Amino acid sequence: MKHEAYIRGIGYYAPEKVLTNADLEKIVETSDEWITTRTGIKERHIAAPGEAVSDMSAAAAKAALVDAGMDADELTHIFLYTVTPDFYTPSAACLMEEKLGIRHKVVQDVNAACTGYIYGLEMARAVLALHPEAKVLVAAAEVLTSRTNWADRRTCVLFGDAAAAAVVTSEESGAQARIMDTRLSSDGSLGHLLTIKGGGSGHPYKLGDAVDEDFFLQMNGPEVFKHAVRSMAAICEELMTAQGLGNDDIVLFIPHQANWRIMEAVAKKLSLPVDKVMSTVARFGNTSASTVGIALVEARTAGRLPAGGKVLLGAFGGGFTWGSALLQF
Structure with a gap:
């Protein structure tokens, strides 16, 4: 017997500190005009000293639970999607559970990079298929600035810190949206194009070693752009075809908020007008796994999720991973 999956509550958290393009002009050789024209980003939120992924994900989870x-x-169940956990162990999900004041849940960290939120929706659907009585929290959080090289003008302008969360259950009563379908994919042969290597078992440090550039995020921007557009558009088309939907059936497209040029290019490939594209990239920058969840909350606040409307989500991230999801409100 198939059990449906419904989103019952959503929320997000962004740190108080905001770093503007004007602020970055004082740190690295760049300009507001250069950043804005190439990315669409105007500002991003930065975690406070000592503010970790478990803190931010707990705050987003509390907002989703209230909702x-x-x-x-x-x-x-608690699934926390991140590439920047507090520690290797204990998991950030365990720390988050403690900060929520609860125990004895099924918890784990998962790394699907920027596609984390959509991977999480699929994980929730899978759990509910086995355990329809379950109440699943999907969280996605990053403190990417902890792995940002502020001397690299190509990457340091892109990233911010934030968390998003969704509560998913099999109960239609009180639900906000039905998860109609999801599609996920990956290609590890391209993983070298976007990396954070330093400190992992494949690139370990010894006591006294200096941190080098491999500790920070490194990216081949043009190649990532090309694969992001191609893969995100293809998997969104695959999902729409499987559901027998055309462009007119989609009321809103919420892509991964990495770069406005990528978002615009994907919409063009899908023949979706830009006025159907939800964008929060100017205010938050690229917050990796949490961007889609943040944009979903912002879309609701803006009144862009009409009852009965079908909303398409799409994301692409390091690994490479990519995915799409279709929600009906």
Whole structure:
């Protein structure tokens, strides 16, 4: 028997500190005009000293739980998608669970890079297929500025810190949206194009070693751009075809908020007008796994999720991973 999956509550958290393009002009050789024309980004949020992924994901989770009208202890599963966990161990999900004041849940960290939120929706659907009574929290959070090389003008202008969360259950009553379908994919042969290597088992440090550039995010921007557009558009088309939908059936497209040029190019490939594209990139920059979840909340606040409307999500990230999801509100 198939059990449907419904989003019951959504929320996000962004740190208080904001770093503008004007601020970056004082740090690295760049300009507001250069950043804006190439990325669409005007500002990004920066975690406070000592503010970790578990702190931000707990804050986003609390917002989603309030939105869902639920207590944290009702949750049965917590999946936290991140490439910047607090530590190797304990997992950020375990620390997040403790910060929510609960115990004895199924918790784990998962790394799907910028596609994390959509991978999380699929994970929630899978859990509910086995355990329809489950209450699943999907969280996506990053402190990417902890792995940003502020001397690299090509990458340091792109990233910010934030967290998003969604509560997913099999109960239609009180739900905000039905997860109609998801599609996921990956290609590890291209992983070298976007990396954070330093400190991992493949690039370990010894006591006393200096941190080098491999500790920070490194990216072949033109190649990532090309693959992001091609892969995100293709998997969104695959999902729409599987559901028998055309462009007119989509009321809103929420892509990964990496770069306005990528978002615009994907919309063009999908023959979707730009006025159907939800964009928060100017205010938040690229917050990796959490961007789609943040944009979903912002879309609701802006009144862009009409009852019965079908909303298409798309994302692409390091690994490479990519995916799409279709929601009906």
